[in-house]
Amino acid sequence: MAFRPDYLVRETGQNLFRNPSLSIATILTVAVSLSLMGAALLVSQGVEQINNRFKDEVEFIVWMDIDVTQEQLESVDNILQDSPFVKRLSFVDRDQTFSDFQEFFADEPEILELVEADQLPTSFSVVPQDANVEYIRALGTEIEKESGVEEVQFADENIKAISSFSRGSSQIMLFAALASAVAAALLMYNSIRTAVFARRREIEVMRLVGATKWFIRIPFMLEGLLQGLIGAFLSIFAVFGLNKAFDSFFGDLDSFVFRDFAVPSTDVLFIGGFLMLVGAFLGALGAGVAVTRYLDA
Amino acid sequence: MIKLESVSKAYPGQATPALTEADADIAKGEFVFLVGPSGSGKSTFLRLLNKQEEPDAGRIFVAGKDIAQMSSWKVPMLRRNIGSVFQDFKLLPAKTVAENVAFALEVIGRPRGVVRKQVPAICELVGLGDKMTKYPDQLSGGEQQRVSIARAFVNRPLILLADEPTGNLDPQTSIGIMRLLDRINKTGTTVVMASHDRGIVDTMRKRVIELSNGVIVRDQDRGVYE
């Protein structure tokens, strides 16, 4: 089955342009359904990002008195080190606290002027071994009784709730991406089938003069592949736009939880590349299957 | 060239079979008419020969091969040896005369040089040398049938099957088409043609196989319609 390149190029080109409205309809169908899929991937990526930020979030902070003594510090440090419930422990000294403080109040110089480094407390950030709330509470209350400890501050319950919510929604979004891929496949198959139906006479003639099945199939698959690629290419713009919108929306919202929701451009490009692959694959496969219906007779 | 051994064929849900124990032996270079009333099985007979239909029983040999045993991937090769012409021409409206003819060579992977040489030659042969750039809707019925014959013959098949090729044409135009088929037959191509046209069958005086309700009731050399 020797394919002449000029035959392939000419037939595929003619077929794409002979029925422009049908071609455009197919391409737009692909673009819309892959945009949906891209959006779902984008959201799941954003949720994933938030998850990662909260996964290792400190569960509680032990604030020391401002005039804490070295002995008191060491004693608390020892208790925490020896506790089987503590997974990770880090000491935040004055300078660190001060620079955090400066960062936090960067927009309010009046406040910054009021505070010197030696007016700030030191603290321990504790990541407990077990996520069990009871243990963490018990450990915290225990430490709070030690001398030199000002206060034990537990991680915001809301943040934990959001974290577990986003974990669940990440899975839902992946499922949505999968579902829109299936929808994309069905929609593409349908519009390609219409295109194939419009050319059933051509297929009939090819069969009668002795063209092989693959010879008949391949130009259609090439056409489907091209339409899939063009549609996927368009959908990348939609995904980029959506990410931009997320960026400015959550940026303006200034929400602590959602500030990282928009993903970096490289991630969007990665999603785009994936969409191109999906589009090409579904286009070629859809066309191949649609033609096969007319090949058996 | 073509041999049927008690071939039977019934379509699904059909009370009486379309063809019942048909026997026929057609030699290379013969010209055979298939005649009979509507529904007698002429088209079925032809469609069995290029494996558009499968027989229920019996054996069919084409060019020495038992095509009932033939695996489906070999069917394209069989069809490259069998040209087909129909009442409704089956031309592609978006292609010119030359492109319609060239299409038959291109889709079986013939090289460009062959296409460039054969297409004008065959268009000349069927009398359409000056209409090669016309589209089917710019041609008369007779001219369109010539294009479809050119397409069927351009690959020089051993056999040409024609299912009522003059069914849509007036008597004058039909005579021209019959002259063309006769010329093609004279090059050694075996021609099997189903026809309703008494006038044509009677003037050509070729072998006639008559079908009635799927049964071959007459097989006569230099025969007439009835």
Ligand SMILES: Nc1ncnc2c1ncn2[C@@H]1O[C@H](COP(=O)(O)OP(=O)(O)OP(=O)(O)O)[C@@H](O)[C@H]1O
């Ligand atoms: N695809 C099909 N499915 C079911 N029955 C069919 C099919 N094709 C033909 N038949 C039946 O088989 C019988 C023979 O049909 P066939 O087309 O071979 O007749 P014919 O001699 O060519 O008729 P005509 O002169 O009208 O073309 C008829 O009864 C017809 O109704």
Ligand SMILES: [Mg+2]
């Ligand atoms: Mg018929």
